Amino acid sequence: MRKKLSVLTSLVLITAMLLSGCGSGGNSESAGTTPGNASGEKVKLTAIMTKHPLTKPLAEMEWLQAVEDAAGVEIEWQEITTDYGQKKGTMLASGDIPDLFIGPNVITDADFAQFQGLFQDLSGMLDQAPNVQKMFSEKPETKLIATQPDGKIYGLPKYQRFWPSTGTRQFINQKWLDELGLQKPTTWDELYDVLVAFKEKDANGNGDAKDEIPMDWPGGIGGYFNPAVLLGSMGITLSEGSSQGYFVEDGQIKNFLIDERYKTMVAFLNKLYKAGLINPEVFTHDYTKYQSIARGEGDTAKVGFTWGWVASDRFGEQLAPQYVTLPPLKVTADYTGKLSWSYDYYSLNYGTNHVVMSAKTKHKEAAMRFINELYDPKVGIQALFGSIGPNIQDHGDGTYSVLPPANPEMDPGTWKWTSTMADHGAFYIPDDLQLTLGKDMQEVLGQSESLEEALKVDLDKDVFPGLFIKYSTMDNNTMSLNNTNVMNLAESSFAKWVTKGGIEGEWDAYVKEAQKAGITQNLEIMQKYYEEYQSKK
């Protein structure tokens, strides 16, 4: 998502587009024609889909054609994979938008507030969408996610049910452990010893004692696959990746970036870094490089201990069997408090604003028919895993199973992303639908087992219900500005302390700075909304 235009140019562009937008409103065909497929003629709609780079053209998805036919519409798709954030800004500011948007949080709540009148309020049209109504009644929380503070519904959520409670799993190379006669670590100190052995004893046995990378992550602090999960060793339950540090403990909103336990963790990471146990490029490499290093060369693994979604995705099909997952480690051998992890069930299974309609569209009924078809459970599984036929087998008795990839060299995760909208779609998969999952999902669930104990958390008191809370525009702006400033400080301090140390001396000044930069204000805002949410529940 790197950008090409200078900001000033963008602002000028926005201005120019606003100017031109004023002159040419409503360029669609005559408003008199009644939409509908009574005459057999399809209604033409335009739509934007933000899709994954792997995903094939939408026109090649059989299920999607069937959905369009059933709704009596013909959609002209615009498919965006990169730079959507910037394109969206200029597009919304110009007011020249397509009839439908599909994608994860494709238009945010903040956009709804800022661009009032641009998007269609669907709350009055739900009687035209029985499938959506069914989702709202079967899963009331989906309605909560969709409803704005003023009761309007602009974006519809998705629910996909099968995903595990956490996005991050902790892997260690079992083959290396066996080779060196070591036990799986259970505490930080044991982890340290294991990593030292990995580094010094040519763990992958290729004769080069220097090519092992004992520990690796994608860089920075916060988010998925990040060492912040080590905070679980001291009882902190992260949620939804906690990419900006916020978490809940006993009903109190806190931020780990200014928590003493974070200090302990950073000191530990610095100890590892000093001993050469962390990939020295951890703060400069990009995600692609991070992925490719872990995939090693042939049978030779390169990375000893790391975090990821699932072994086959992180290390490739060939190396994946060498790795096992670990439960959270204890901070010290005599630690008796609770162990926790990152609880991401909501963000993995629910999604907010996955389909949004323009208020200007001439064919609202037709667009609603299409949306209703998308939320058909049988369409839902196809949107997520692919068309019935090549990707899913229909057993004819109401049960389905996900088929392995047609191309045996492809891993099932990649296959899923290639053949369909996957997690980016807008759909509903009810809890009673009988679908046997593919190998990758079974793998994810299997590899999550070691974390199950740690994820038995108090959902009311220890998990921030981020998805269900809607902020006012002003609070949203304040928080995002504060977070930009806080993360600027936190990112660079974290990187410096891990690589060079010095947290002991600088901690107090840093905490004060961070509070000044806006953490305190954000905590107050979030606490207020959190309590309001709890009291209404």
Place this chain on the structure above:
Amino acid sequence: MRTRKGLVQAVTRDYQLWIMILPAIIVILIFNYIPMYGIQLAFRDYDFSKGLTGGEWRGLAYFRQFIDSYLFTDLMRNTFLISLASIVLGFPAPIILALILNQIRRKKMKQLMQTTVYLPHFISVIVLVGMLNVLLSAETGVVGHLMKSIGLGHINLLASTGTFIPVYVLSDIWQHCGWNSIIYLAALSTVDPQLYDAARIDGASRWQTIRFIDIPALVPTIIILFILSMGNILSTGFEKIFLMQNSLNLPVSEVIATYVYKIGIVSSQFSLASAIGLFNTVINFIFLFAMNTISKRVSETSLF
């Protein structure tokens, strides 16, 4: 009265020229002057339903917010440092290069040299930063290995607060020095060859011809370009800095332009972003104007 008459006369007399320049005037008017009314966004809340001009008037609130903001001093310092380093090191480089190239006698050789030093200018910023990443990587890069082998130890040039500015400025000089020297070479080509011949007959050395013929010939060009570059003192190039940013060099690499991007485009706070942008422009203008005035007094060369 005289001036007005003079203006009318000038226009009627040179009307062919005015017609020729008219398209340029119209383009500038449409794309540079009319959009300027958008500046008021910096003084208003942005309200989509009411357009650019419809939001509530907030006066200088957004400017105050920026100046009070926690990052203000850092941003100003970083932007100044990077610009200053670029000007101090980057400004003389093409002049020196032009003087050297001008000394090459053989025409073929001179052309070859010129073309070679121009070429890096045409590499896109993305590719250039990619090259820097590959070459300077402490683990796998050529420069990293070189430094290790001559005993400089294990320095990641791209990920340290101390080396970010040198890497940024030096790579910029490498890339644009040749291209920027064109204008100086053009100025040097206007020097009367008889001057060189006369100097040589008087026994001037190569260094002396540079000092007493070439440099004086370049001074007006140097001053004009210097004034122009002062107008950019706070507009560090956005792309390259943004692409080179990582969490280890962030304390020195966060500049006004990258911050405006993060606030304006990523967090959709258009009013605050315009205020910061306008603030930046005003400071640039002050510098430009001050330099122009000084130069007018001192050397009688000026832009306006």
